[in-house]
Amino acid sequence: MHSDIIKQVVEYCNTRPEYCLNEIDVVEISDNSDEKCVFVKPDGNKQPALFTVNSYHGSNKKRVIPYFKILNCHNRHIISYNIGKRFCNLSEVREVGGTLYSRCAGSYDPVELSQKRAVDSKIALWIHDCLTGDFDHHDTLNRSVLAFGVSISYDFCKCFTNPHFPKDYAEELGLSSSTIAGYSEFVINQLTKYANLITRDGGAFVSGIIENYPETGNEKELLRYFNCFKKNFPIRLYYGRLFDSFVGLPFDRHQIEAILNGAEIDNASIFDWDCLISGLAEHQGY
Numbered sequence: 001m002h003s004d005i006i007k008q009v010v011e012y013c014n015t016r017p018e019y020c021l022n023e024i025d026v027v028e029i030s031d032n033s034d035e036k037c038v039f040v041k042p043d044g045n046k047q048p049a050l051f052t053v054n055s056y057h058g059s060n061k062k063r064v065i066p067y068f069k070i071l072n073c074h075n076r077h078i079i080s081y082n083i084g085k086r087f088c089n090l091s092e093v094r095e096v097g098g099t100l101y102s103r104c105a106g107s108y109d110p111v112e113l114s115q116k117r118a119v120d121s122k123i124a125l126w127i128h129d130c131l132t133g134d135f136d137h138h139d140t141l142n143r144s145v146l147a148f149g150v151s152i153s154y155d156f157c158k159c160f161t162n163p164h165f166p167k168d169y170a171e172e173l174g175l176s177s178s179t180i181a182g183y184s185e186f187v188i189n190q191l192t193k194y195a196n197l198i199t200r201d202g203g204a205f206v207s208g209i210i211e212n213y214p215e216t217g218n219e220k221e222l223l224r225y226f227n228c229f230k231k232n233f234p235i236r237l238y239y240g241r242l243f244d245s246f247v248g249l250p251f252d253r254h255q256i257e258a259i260l261n262g263a264e265i266d267n268a269s270i271f272d273w274d275c276l277i278s279g280l281a282e283h284q285g286y
Helices: 002-015 074-084 118-132 177-182 184-197 202-210 219-231 233-239 257-262 273-281
Strands: 026-032 035-040 050-055 062-069 093-096 099-103
Touching (some): 002 026, 002 035, 002 050, 074 093, 074 202, 074 219, 118 177, 118 184, 177 184, 184 257, 202 219, 219 233, 233 257, 233 273
Antiparallel strands (some): 026 035, 035 050, 050 062
């Protein structure tokens, strides 16, 4: 049976020469629920260290999915992924046998992702990166543009404590100011989702996460990063320039009430987007 599993992986690798070896060095094969986990010895960090093999949508066909081993910053990866996984297209971060892995971004089908449209996916990733401080979007195996231009990303090594805010970061992601302005309702809805996390109890949030990462997750460290996210929410809204494109657009204070509360801004003092940006500027000393 294992020979058939290895054959499935080899055939998959033959179709993905950009990140798979012609020959794989299988270290171990194990059962993990309904899937087979094929652990291999990678040739450097740019090669998968794990392949999972399972049924494809309940059919007799097998699906092979490659994963890369995460070598450091485990808790940053875990908390950032779990903050944004429902909101934007982030590659899965999973624990298998006491080791942390990230799923190769190019292995996804658009139907699996939260954001299935090209512009939505870019905007959602832009927002997540700004609010977590993870500004690293170079073309790697963990970042990909799928069919119809849908983007997916994974790279959390500098999140939460990175003080750097690149100039015109949205443009670096291919987002113009006019595009963002045209999707203002989507941006507000996304920001509201993150603002609602500010009200969550950090201990309860982290406890729910640690169940999936019992061997690599550190509750104290995860909580520290989550609290960092909550504390720096106002300053990241400001330095991420998330509202710059909205100046001059119709303003609805009720629509952004959750964001104002999350940023600890007095609603009564906000009448337009300029006022909101000015209010956020007062939090620069955080």
